[in-house]
Amino acid sequence: EEPVYVFAETSYEEGAFSTFVPIMHGCNNFCSYCIVPYVRGREVSRPIEQILHELDVLAGHGVKEITLLGQNVNSYKGADGMNFQALLKTICRHLEQTNSPIEWIRFESSNPKDFSDELIEVIAQEKRVCTGLHIAVQHGSNSILKAMNRKYTREQYLLLVQKLRSRVPEIQLTTDIMLGFPGETEEDFEQAASLMKEVEFESAFMYYYNPREGTPAAKMQNQIPLEVKKERLQKIIDIQLGITRKVMEKQVGRNIRVLADIISRDNAKELLGKTEQNERIAFEAPVSLIGKFVQVHIDSLNGNTFKGSLVQ
Ligand code: SF4
Structure with missing residues (x-):
């Protein structure tokens, strides 16, 4: 009844300046296309003492950059109700107090539904927290997001982007987007394309839906033919390549x-x-x-x- 997972003391690889630090394992979200909750089980958060100890070990090796890792880091739940934003702040204070060489903190994966205003505030205030963020949107159509069981809408995602950019103007966003989910109409596809154009992600991991046996989406009757999936994916890739170029070119000269x-x-x-x-x-x-x-x-x-x- 109480999920258990034993975290390794450290995943440091000799000579690395950048390393991953697992903070949680498993997922409770059950997106309808995803096998992770079935194979990795329910969310287990790593105790703060273990995380800080690993950071000390990494500091001893001269590590400069860490990525806090989990299937859904924003739903971290430590002892005494410590949430992800409190964890980030605690880590930042610890790094300051120990004069740690770790100057950059990243995190992934982030689920938009759990990305709180308090977390935006921490990103704005804490210098060590990096301003390149990956927030998977997966789609731009509300009916597809619902069928995916993502638990947020297009409007909520766009509002999150707006809040992030107004509080942290230097932020750069990247995302994951999936085309050809069962039941995706031309209109749904256009919604996905328009979201990509509206947000202007710096880059995106783009892919087409592949059924995973044992997931609800694999049993859906309205599967999209492979040629259509490939065609839609290619259109999104073409759109994104132009956006990537435009966003990156703006930075030349800095x-x-x-x-x-x-x-x-x-x-x-x-x-x-x-x-x-x-x-x-x-x-x-x-x-x-x-x-x-x-x-x-x-x-x-x-x-x-x-x-x-x-x-x-
Ligand atoms: S896609 Fe991510 S959030 Fe959704 S079930 Fe899979 S691991 Fe969890």
């Missing part, structure tokens, strides 16, 4: 903080780094800067990667 990550595969004189918004940037720099935060000027855009130059 100076940004970058975590230098690895040597570029294309040019041994260049390093690849990551921005706070989780974009990739290539810039000429010595190997000794790998694992360090540096300032980089964005010179241009090459595909989905910025080209930049190190600011002294």
Whole structure:
């Protein structure tokens, strides 16, 4: 009756500057297409003491960036009613007090239905919490969202985006979107396309619906033919590629903080780094800067990667 899950003490990999930190396991949401609640079971939240202990271990290894991980991190429930926003604040205070090298905190996955105003406030106030956010929308049509059992509407998602952008203007959003869910009409598809255009996500994980045996959606009678699913997916990909280019081009000319990550595969004189918004940037720099935060000027855009130059 009380779900149990034993979290590993740490999932740190030798030499990593960025690492995942599991904070919960399982899911209670039962989206109608998803197998996770059946195979992983109900939500179990990791005790705060274990999370802070892992952060200390990671700090000892010089880790700079962590991603708090769970199927639905926003529904974290710790002892004494600690919710996700309280957990984030507690983590930030702990990192400050211990003078930790961990300067960037990300989290995934976030369910829009559990994304509270208090969480937006924490993102706005806490410098270590990164402003690149992934919030899966899955669809833009209310009837499909209902059939998916996502428990939010198009309007609620758009309101969330509006609140985030007005409180944290530098935020960049990415998403997941699924086309060809059973019963999806042309009109539903147009709703999905119009949501993508309205929000202007910086990038998106786009895919078509694939039935998973054992889920309610797999038993739905109104499955969409594969050719139609592929066609709709391609249309969304084409729309999103244009949006990605437009959103990223706006940033050319800025100076940004970058975590230098690895040597570029294309040019041994260049390093690849990551921005706070989780974009990739290539810039000429010595190997000794790998694992360090540096300032980089964005010179241009090459595909989905910025080209930049190190600011002294
Ligand atoms: S899609 Fe995400 S929120 Fe929905 S049931 Fe699966 S894991 Fe849970």
